[in-house]
Amino acid sequence: FTICNMAIEAGAKNGIFPVDDQTVEYMKQAGVKDYTVYEADEDANYEQVVDVDLSQVRPTVAFPHLPGNAHTIDEVEAMEPIYVDQVVIGSCTNGRISDLRKAAAILKGHKVAENVRVMVVPATQKIFLQCVHEGLVDIFVEAGCAFNTPSCGPCMGGHMGVLAKGEKCLSTTNRNFVGRMGDVESLIYLASPEVAAATAIKGYIANPERMEEGK
Template structure:
């Protein structure tokens, strides 16, 4: 029977020859990940199920959401995860000074590779599909079960095929692609479906573009996002990991609920207006409006805190100053990227232009710390969600955009793109 990439991975991990959309299966897990918010909630459930993790090399703890700890409660949560990691002798625990934003850190450390079945107690776990893995976010109860027994049940998702053609224009990135797609199909357009990306246009996308696209699959309601494995993905895994991996390709006659062809060359810089990632408008539509004055810019997160994102933002900010009424936070996603920004001179560019240059953290993305918005404030952010109150006060507004748009907006003081500088 013909299967999609996701269906093939799930079949292999369930020990089945084939699976079909809607089928309930129990699959073995390669990686189980939790952070400093979800891990503490999973811990008491785990303790009821047993005293040992199923594999100390396959359970990963990354305290990244409220770290450096912003208050006593977040410090206690981080402490609980540290103690758990020590008790369980976990190989992969990342304390302050070694931590990074989880969805950038795991690929960088070579913990996740193609063909694996991965769960994380964070909705943006779907990021790792950029490497050709099945990865999805689950709740803390499921994470507890996964840590204890190394297996979890799934309903096999149906799929949507995105055939990518053409090549992106300068200063247009994977963030613009996924905002364009979500704007096209809606925030529930891929509800519990696998978003599968194939086509000759894939080869023109950087790995950072692909991580960004898969990261936001959940914002279209997707169960997961996944790219076909090519030479660029193989080179990335060879550089970062020593693990063996398995490549899965979709059968030519695999069944998809919908199929779309996306011409990358036609995509313009795209901004998601409040209060949904699907409320997408091109920069050309924005220019037809009254200028939207902003108060804050955030460049970073698990969506756009990677090295290419830092370089793009720095190249635009170089020689410019941030608008007087705008505060800008630049947050590299990992310690490695942070250091690379310093050695390449990007940190100096950020600081001289008037930005803060902060330690890796999820902080401002979900209104945790390091950039909470006050009532009435507007923020252009390279993060992944712009729900009501997402980054602070319920009367604040968040506009999702690429690092290029964010940097240009910081300079202009209104929503803008590189063409406007």
């Protein structure tokens, strides 16, 4: 098994999943030669087995102030528009090259909404260079985004995007606790890169499927 551990804010979360070919290839590319693969016993019993058809999962937005306070994009669309002051795409979470490609595909040819700050933060320097070579940086900058160097940045309220009192942010990062990005009276919504890109264009939390429909 590969164990993915996020021991942030003393609230450790971990996900355990079987090693596959993609994991092995990543280890090779990362230069890791010595590692141990753990597998479950063939006769292992589980308390509960849940099958999820990912093709049926709707885009989801986590409302303040917990990642688990989730609403589907359909529920969000039924509400009054939630206008935002800032959009953050990337950081260590959802800053993979695949994530940034998805966001760039939606932003291409568009401009971010007036009065909305949009920051793009690739997860690593390698991904930064990939964005440069693939022309993604051009798309983000031409759309009106600030393309930043890999960093925790706004996610932990350190710099680049610290929220003021009453401001709202739609972010692709992983935490939206009170005061996470700045003032304790600011609000953070969490979503996918696609939702973030659509929100950046519209100025309010938006459904990326509508962008594909030209609405």
